[in-house]
Amino acid sequence: MDTLNELLGGFATAMTWQNLIFAFLGCLLGTIIGVLPGVGPVAGVALLIPLTLNLDPAGSIIMLCAIFYGTQYGGTITSVLLNTPGEASSAITTIDGYAMTKIGRAGAALTLAAVGSFIGGTVATIGLVAAAKPLGELGLLVGPPEFFALMVVGISLLVALAGKSMVKALISGALGLLISMVGIDPVAGAPRFTFGMDRLLDGVSFVAVIVGVFGLSEILSYRKNAETPLVHAPGFRSLFPSRTEWRRSAPAMARGTGVGFGLGLIPGMTGSVSSLLSYASEKKFSHFRHELGRGAVEGVAGPETANNAHANAALIPLFTLGIPASPTIAVLMGAFLQQGLTPGPSLFTEHSEIAWAIIASLFIGNVLLLLLNVPLVGLWTSILRVPTPILTALILLFMVIGAYTINFSVFDVFVMIGFGLLGLALRNLDIPLAPMVLTLVLGPLMERSLRESLEISQGDFSVFLNRPISAVLIALGVLIICSPLLKFRKPKALTEDPEA
Amino acid sequence: MTQSPARARPARSVLAGIAAFGALGAYVLVSSVSLGLWTSLGPGPGLFPFAMGAVLASMSVLWLLQELKRPSAAGEGADGGLVLAVVGSLVLLAALLDLLGFQLGMFLFLMYHLKIRGKRGWLSALLTALAGSVGAFYAFNYGLNVALPVSSIPVLNLIGL
Numbered sequence: 242m243d244t245l246n247e248l249l250g251g252f253a254t255a256m257t258w259q260n261l262i263f264a265f266l267g268c269l270l271g272t273i274i275g276v277l278p279g280v281g282p283v284a285g286v287a288l289l290i291p292l293t294l295n296l297d298p299a300g301s302i303i304m305l306c307a308i309f310y311g312t313q314y315g316g317t318i319t320s321v322l323l324n325t326p327g328e329a330s331s332a333i334t335t336i337d338g339y340a341m342t343k344i345g346r347a348g349a350a351l352t353l354a355a356v357g358s359f360i361g362g363t364v365a366t367i368g369l370v371a372a373a374k375p376l377g378e379l380g381l382l383v384g385p386p387e388f389f390a391l392m393v394v395g396i397s398l399l400v401a402l403a404g405k406s407m408v409k410a411l412i413s414g415a416l417g418l419l420i421s422m423v424g425i426d427p428v429a430g431a432p433r434f435t436f437g438m439d440r441l442l443d444g445v446s447f448v449a450v451i452v453g454v455f456g457l458s459e460i461l462s463y464r465k466n467a468e469t470p471l472v473h474a475p476g477f478r479s480l481f482p483s484r485t486e487w488r489r490s491a492p493a494m495a496r497g498t499g500v501g502f503g504l505g506l507i508p509g510m511t512g513s514v515s516s517l518l519s520y521a522s523e524k525k526f527s528h529f530r531h532e533l534g535r536g537a538v539e540g541v542a543g544p545e546t547a548n549n550a551h552a553n554a555a556l557i558p559l560f561t562l563g564i565p566a567s568p569t570i571a572v573l574m575g576a577f578l579q580q581g582l583t584p585g586p587s588l589f590t591e592h593s594e595i596a597w598a599i600i601a602s603l604f605i606g607n608v609l610l611l612l613l614n615v616p617l618v619g620l621w622t623s624i625l626r627v628p629t630p631i632l633t634a635l636i637l638l639f640m641v642i643g644a645y646t647i648n649f650s651v652f653d654v655f656v657m658i659g660f661g662l663l664g665l666a667l668r669n670l671d672i673p674l675a676p677m678v679l680t681l682v683l684g685p686l687m688e689r690s691l692r693e694s695l696e697i698s699q700g701d702f703s704v705f706l707n708r709p710i711s712a713v714l715i716a717l718g719v720l721i722i723c724s725p726l727l728k729f730r731k732p733k734a735l736t737e738d739p740e741a
Numbered sequence: 742m743t744q745s746p747a748r749a750r751p752a753r754s755v756l757a758g759i760a761a762f763g764a765l766g767a768y769v770l771v772s773s774v775s776l777g778l779w780t781s782l783g784p785g786p787g788l789f790p791f792a793m794g795a796v797l798a799s800m801s802v803l804w805l806l807q808e809l810k811r812p813s814a815a816g817e818g819a820d821g822g823l824v825l826a827v828v829g830s831l832v833l834l835a836a837l838l839d840l841l842g843f844q845l846g847m848f849l850f851l852m853y854h855l856k857i858r859g860k861r862g863w864l865s866a867l868l869t870a871l872a873g874s875v876g877a878f879y880a881f882n883y884g885l886n887v888a889l890p891v892s893s894i895p896v897l898n899l900i901g902l
Contacts, residue, residue: 295886408804412762415796419769422793426776426786433776433786434769457831461824630859631869634851637827638873641834641847646887654835658828665819670758688789696783 244374251597255605260303263296264602267304268609271311274328276319276621280636281328282312282569283678284456288639290448290576291646298580299595303602305576309569310362310552310603313512314610317354317545318621321347322475330512330548333520337533337540344536348479348618349486353538354545355614357494361550362607364498365505369557369600373589376561380586383562385693386705390714392687395508395564397721400676402510407722409672417677420445421684428692446653447575449644450681453657454674456640458664460633480615482538489529490542496522497546504547505554508566511675512548512555519547553603559584560596563686568675571682578682751808754818759805766798826858842892842902848874 254260274285286308293301316331321338334354341350383391400410423434424444435441482490500522501515523539524530533540555566563585565571577584588596614621644657667674680687698704706712769790776787834850841849851870855861861869881887892902 291887292885406804406807408800408807411796411800412804415766415793415800416762418793419765419790419797422790428784429777429780429786431776431786433790434772457827461827462819463823628859628861630855630861631865634854634859634869635873637831637854638847638851638877641831641850642877642881642887642889645838645889646881649888649890651835651838651890654831654838658831658835662828665824666758669817669819670755671813672758691789692784700779700783 244370247593247597248370248601250594251599251601252604254299254594254598255303255601260300260598260602261605263293263300263304264307264606265609267307268311268314268606268613271308271313272315272318272610272613272621273624274308275312275315275317275331276624277315277632280459281455282309283572284452284459285312286569286572286576287448287451288456288636288643290572290579291643293576294579294646298582298592299598301580302573302577302582302595302599303606305573306556306599306603307606307609309573310549310606311610312569313362313549313552314355314358314614315621317358317541318351318614318618319625321350321354321541322622323625330516330551331545332513333516333544334541336520337535337537340534340536341538341541345479346486346536348475348477349482350538350541351475351618352480352615353482353486353490353542355611357490357497357542357546358549359607359611360494361498361501361546361548362553362610363604365502365550365553365557366600366603366607368502368554369560369603372557373560373596373600376557377586377589380562381590383586383710384708385690385697386708386711387714388563389687389690389694390705390711390718391562391564392683392690393718394714394721395558395566396676396680396683396687397718398508398510399679401721401724402514406671409670410676413667413672413674414676414680417680418684418687420450420677421681422688427685427689440650440652443648446644446647446656447579447681448647449653449656450660451572451575451678452640452643453660453662454664454667454677456636457657457661458668460636461661461665462668463633475618477616480618486538490538493519493523493527493539493543494546496526497543498550500543501547501550501552502554505551505566506557508558508564510551511567512551515547515551516544519543549607553607556603560588560600561586563588565679565682568678571679574682751812752814755808755813756805759801759808762797763801763805766794766796766801769794770798826854830854839890840893842897843889844874844878845892845897845902846874847877 270289274280274282286305289308290305293304296304312328313330316326316328317334320326320331320334321342324335324339326332326335338350341347396414400407400414423441425442426433432442497519500519504510504515504518520540520543523543524533527533527539529537529539555570558564558566559570559574563583565574574584582588582592582595640657641654644653645651647653664674694704695702705715773787773791773794776790777785778787778791779785830850830853834846838846848870851873852866855866855869856863878889881889892898
C-alpha cells in the first residue's frame with residue numbers, strides 16, 4: 242500500500258505541466274537520436290545532458306530517461322525502412338522488418354514494434370515498482386565490501402561480454418578507471434594525475450569524455466561518400482496490422498518481455514543481447530519459425546518488445562543498488578550524480594519524491610512514445626532525408642555546446658576533442674568502448690568502497706572473503722573473468738554485440 | 742578484426758597502440774608509488790591507480806604476445822582528410838571562442854562545414870549556419886538560461902556578438 246501511495250505521489254509530480262513537457266521533449270529528442278544512424282544512445286544521452294543542467298533534478302532526470310528509452314523506439318524506424326539500424330539493439334529487426342517493407346507491410350511492422358515496445362516497457366516498469374522497495378531495503382544492508390564486490394561482478398560481466406578479446410576489454414576498463422582518478426583523491430585529498438593543471442583538480446569532465454569518445458569519434462570514423470538514403474514513409478492506412486498479424490505477434494511480445502526483463506536485470510547485458518536472444522527464442526518456439534527471415538511479424542515484435550523491456554528493467558539495478566547495467570545507464574547515472582542524486586538504496590530514503598516521480602514518468606513516457614511514434618512515422622522518416630553534411634555540422638554544433646556548458650569553459654571543448662581522437666584510436670584498434678564508460682562512472686565509487694572496506698578491516702584484504710555475500714560475489718567475478726581459461730564458449734551473437 | 746594467416750608481423754598501428762598502452766601503464770605504476778600505496782590509516786591514494794597501472798601494463802604485454810603469435814589485420818584507417826578537417830576546425834573554434842564569441846565563431850565553423858566541405862548551396866548553408874549560431878545562442882541564453890560566450894572584442898560585443 243505504501244508503494245502504491247508513493248507511486249501515486251510520483252504521478253502527481255510527474256504530471257505537472259513542466260514535467261510533462263520535459264517527458265515529451267525527451268521522447269521527441271530520443272526518437273530523433275534513435276532514427277539518426279551513427280549517433281548511438283550513449284552519445285545521444287551524453288550530448289543532451291547539458292540541456293538539462295539548469296533544470297530541477299526531477300525534470301532533468303525525467304527528460305534524460307525519456308531520451309534514453311525514446312532511442313529504443315527510434316532505432317526501429319531505420320531498421321524497418323532502410324535496413325540500417327538506428328542503434329545497436331534494433332539491428333536484428335532489420336532482418337524481418339526490412340523484409341516486411343519489401344512486401345509492403347512496413348506500416349504494420351512499425352505499429353507492432355511500437356505496441357510491443359510499449360508493452361515491454363510498461364511491464365518492466367511495473368517490475369521496477371514491485372522491486373524498488375524490497376531491493377532498496379536489501380541494498381541498505383549492503384556494506385562497502387559487498388558494494389565493491391557487486392561492482393566487480395558488474396564490470397566483470399561487461400568486460401566478459403564486450404567484444405572478442407577480453408584483453409582489450411580489460412584495457413578499456415582500466416583506461417576508464419584511470420581517467421576517473423584524475424583530480425583530488427576522495428579520501429586523502431591529494432591531487433592525482435593533474436600534471437600541475439588547476440583545471441584538472443576537479444577531474445576530467447565526464448560529459449566531455451563521453452561525448453568525445455562516443456560521439457566525436459563516430460563522426461571522425463565516417464567513411465567517404467556517405468549518401469543521404471532514399472526513404473518512403475508508409476501511408477496511414479498501412480499502419481494497421483491485420484488480425485492475423487496481431488494474433489501472431491502476441492506470443493512473441495510475451496516472450497520478448499520475459500527475455501528483455503530477465504536480461505535487463507543483469508549488469509553487463511546490453512539491449513542488443515536481449516533482442517538477439519529474443520530472436521533466437523522465436524526461432525525455437527514460434528509456430529511460424531520457418532517464416533523468420535522472410536518478413537515474419539514475430540521477428541519484429543519479439544526483439545522490439547525485448548529491447549524496451551530490457552531498457553526499463555535495466556533501471557532496476559540502478560535505482561535499487563546504484564549499479565548501471567549498461568553503458569547508456571552508466572551515462573544516465575553520471576547525470577544523476579551531476580544533479581546531486583546518488584542512485585541506489587539511499588535514493589528512496591533521501592530523495593523519495595524524486596525517485597517515484599521518475600518511475601511514474603516511465604509509464605507516462607511509454608504512452609507518449611506510443612502516441613508519438615505510430616502516427617508521426619512520416620515526420621521521423623523525413624529526418625532521414627536531411628543531407629549528411631547538414632546533420633554532421635549540427636551534431637558538431639551540439640557537441641561543442643554540450644562540452645562548453647558543463648563548466649562554461651573552453652577547456653572542456655579541448656578535452657572533448659582529445660577524447661574524440663582517443664575514441665577513434667580505440668575504434669581502429671578494435672578496443673570496445675563500453676567497459677570504459679562503465680568504469681569511468683563506477684571508478685570513484687569503486688575506489689571509495691575498496692578503501693572504506695580496507696580501513697574497516699585495518700588493511701586486511703580478507704574482509705572481502707570473510708563476509709558471505711561479498712565472498713560469493715568476488716568468486717563470481719573471478720569466475721567470469723577466468724571463463725575463457727575454463728573454455729566456456731560465448732554464443733557467437735554475444736561476441737558480435739555492436740553496442741559493446 | 743579478422744585473423745589474417747598470411748601476415749607474418751603485427752601491423753604497425755597495432756604495435757604502436759600496444760606500446761602506448763604499455764607506456765601509460767608503466768607511467769601510472771611509477772607515479773602511483775610516489776602518491777603513496779599505504780598510509781597509517783590504510784590504503785593510500787596510489788593503491789587503486791597502482792592496480793590499474795598493473796592491469797594496463799600486463800594486458801599490453803599479453804596483447805603483444807597474442808599479436809606475435811597470431812597477428813591481427815590492421816583496422817580500416819579513418820579518412821585522414823575528414824579527421825584533419827573536423828579536428829582542425831574544432832581546435833580553431835575552441836581557441837577563438839572567447840575572442841570571437843559563440844555566434845560569430847560558430848557561424849564561421851558551420852559555414853566551413855556546410856559550404857566548403859559539404860558543398861551545400863549558399864542559401865541552405867547561410868540559413869543553417871545562422872540558425873545554428875545566432876538561433877542556438879538566443880535559444881540557449883534566453884530559453885534555457887545557459888550562457889554561451891560573447892566576444893571579448895569590444896566592437897563585436899557592442900553589436901551583440
